[in-house]
Amino acid sequence: MNLKKELQRITSVFFEDTKDYSKSFSALKKYKKLLLGISNETINNEEHRNNVLFENGIAIGTLWAANCLDDLVRTLKFIIGINIAIQEKIQQKDSLHILYAGTGPFASLILPFILKYADLNITYTLLEVNPLSFETLKSTIKKLGFETNNINFINQDATKYQFPKNFSPDIIISETMQRALDSEQQVSIFYNLMRQSDSDTIFIPEKITLAIGTGSSKVKKTDIQQKCYLKHNNVFEVSKKAMNSNDWLFEKTSNKLDFTKKHTVLKEEELSTASEIVVMTEITIYRNEKLIINESGLTIPKYIKDVSDNKKESLTIKSQYVIGSEPKLELKIV
Ligand SMILES: C[S@@+](CC[C@H](N)C(=O)[O-])C[C@H]1O[C@@H](n2cnc3c(N)ncnc32)[C@H](O)[C@@H]1O
Incomplete structure (x- = not known):
């Protein structure tokens, strides 16, 4: 089999104008099967399941990274x-670096894209x-x-x-995150790369927001229980704009990134129908391409606290994103 041709045939479906999701999803499964087939013997050992620990969070094991395709x-x-x-950038310049x-x-x-845009002057740094x-x-x-003279490893x-x-x-592209920006290094990676890049560099994802939300269970006519989520307050944002705001502080003495603390007050009436407090993640990948709540593993709400018995008083949630070996949005409910 000519692997390059097969890869091009499978992945060309992603770029068809007729947004046929079932066709694209079936192409994605074939895409993963092809890649796993190429690497099968090399990523199936115990060591490929091990995450690697760093001072700014984890880098997930090879097998788990491969499974992100799912x-x-x-x-x-x-x-x-x-x-x-x-497509936007190539209208403005003859050559691109990704x-x-x-x-x-x-x-x-x-x-x-390495295949799709083989005729364009694009260099890739991986x-x-x-x-x-x-x-x-x-x-x-x-x-x-692949020809590799335009690829840096x-x-x-x-x-x-x-x-x-x-x-x-x-x-600049990086998807190094889990829901609620837990554990992985997305924030530190974007901080390091944003600091060094030009103001017109496109970052993908363009924006990630964390919000304090509440969830409540609704029973539909069909007797199926469905959870509804309500967003109350955005408490953390990763974007070029946010990085240049007062919410992102670089402590020169400790050489550490620090973020402002946020207070969210959930009033009695806002809690009256809620069953739980959650952290909600939303992602703007680029322009109108967004991942809304529960659309992906990256935007599943993170459960924080059961409040089904707590209907009589308001609650204050103090939150602050922290970077360390376990990066996360730290929360205190008072
Ligand atoms: C969530 S996986 C995503 C894999 C693939 N990009 C995808 O989207 O399907 C994140 C990848 O980023 C790598 N990674 C995490 N932290 C990193 C860092 N600080 N520098 C370079 N790579 C990192 C991990 O090892 C892992 O392979």
């Missing part, structure tokens, strides 16, 4: 968003910290038979990576 809505929307960004931080073993969000994922990435691209930590002289990527 989040079909996420993967499809990221690919569509990246395509919009490339930096992909946290590629996993397959660079799955960018691979389709950055991955997990050495096992990095090795699989290189061997996958080799086995696919870098096995480094994106929270520390320093741009070489005269390096100014037009688009």
